[in-house]
Amino acid sequence: xxxxxxxxxxxxxxxxxxxxxxxxxxxxxxxxxxxxxxxxxxxxxxxxxxxxxxxxxxxxxxxxxxxxxxxxxxxxxxxxxxxxxxxxxxxxxxxxxxxxxxxxxxxxxxxxxxxxxxxxxxxxxxxxxxxxxxxxxxxxxxxxxxxxxxxxxx
DNA sequence: GCCAACGTTGGC
DNA sequence: GCCAACGTTGGC
Numbered sequence: 001x002x003x004x005x006x007x008x009x010x011x012x013x014x015x016x017x018x019x020x021x022x023x024x025x026x027x028x029x030x031x032x033x034x035x036x037x038x039x040x041x042x043x044x045x046x047x048x049x050x051x052x053x054x055x056x057x058x059x060x061x062x063x064x065x066x067x068x069x070x071x072x073x074x075x076x077x078x079x080x081x082x083x084x085x086x087x088x089x090x091x092x093x094x095x096x097x098x099x100x101x102x103x104x105x106x107x108x109x110x111x112x113x114x115x116x117x118x119x120x121x122x123x124x125x126x127x128x129x130x131x132x133x134x135x136x137x138x139x140x141x142x143x144x145x146x147x148x149x150x151x152x153x154x
Numbered sequence: 155g156c157c158a159a160c161g162t163t164g165g166c
Numbered sequence: 167g168c169c170a171a172c173g174t175t176g177g178c
Contacts, residue, residue, distance in 0.1 A: 007164095033173075055164055113165080131171035133163050 003144035004039065004049035005061075005127060006101075007135040015051040015062035018103040029074040029098030030084040036136040040097050041071045048104060050139070050147060052127065060112040061147060069100035108152030121146045 006028065008014070018024050031037055043049075047067040053059055073094035076084035089095035116122050126137040139147075 009164095035173095059165070131163095133172060135163090 001141075002042070002044060002047045003139040003141060004043060004047060004067075005052055005137050005139055006049050006065075007052045007054045007127075009055045010053040010062070011056065014053065015065075018063075018065065018101075024103035025068050025100050027075065027098050028101045029076045029096070031074070031098075031135055032084065032086070032096065033134065036134050037097055039134075039136040039138060040099055042138075043067045043070055043099050045070050048144070049101065050144075051101075058110070058112060060110055060115065061107065061151065062110060063103070063107055064105040064148075064153075065101040066104040067099055068102040071097040071099055074098040105153065109150070111147060111150045115150055116147070119146065119150065 013026070018026055028040075031040060045067055049065050049067065050061045051063050051065055053062050073091070074084070074089075074096040075098065076082040077086040077089040077094065077096040078091055079085055084096075086095060116125060117128060122128065122143060125139075125143060126132055126134060
């Protein structure tokens with residue numbers, strides 16, 4: 001079991017929007033950074049990930065998803081009408097990947113960015129590093145469980 | 155391979 | 167809107 005943190009802009013797609021998707025499942029694509037892509041590739045079915053809201057009035061951790069389907073070619077990269085279309089990616093040689101994520105748990109408490117920064121146990125969290133921009137990052141099991149605790153999960 | 159220019163991210 | 171930080175691009 002591996003643990004992850006994935007970013008989204010809630011104005012585009014918020015954690016709560018998962019509840020309105022068929023089977024509470026969404027294709028998580030559009031990642032266009034090689035390091036983040038490699039983390040997507042490293043995900044296994046059943047892994048858990050926090051969904052983090054960024055570029056919004058209250059940045060922070062909003063919920064937990066489970067990886068329902070591991071990496072496959074990102075359909076948005078091949079779709080001419082998608083904002084994430086990449087002409088350098090082809091069906092024969094796909095450059096980008098997506099995973100499917102399924103709703104796993106709501107959080108009793110929204111964990112703000114300030115909460116994360118204030119917690120000494122989370123000092124090494126990748127997204128707290130200066131200048132970090134990765135939209136997909138791994139979490140240590142201890143970090144995952146610490147954030148669960150901050151969120152009021154059992 | 156270097157590196158300047160440019161674009162993007164994301165908190166504030 | 168600002169700006170720091172970083173990734174990518176492309177000329178050389």
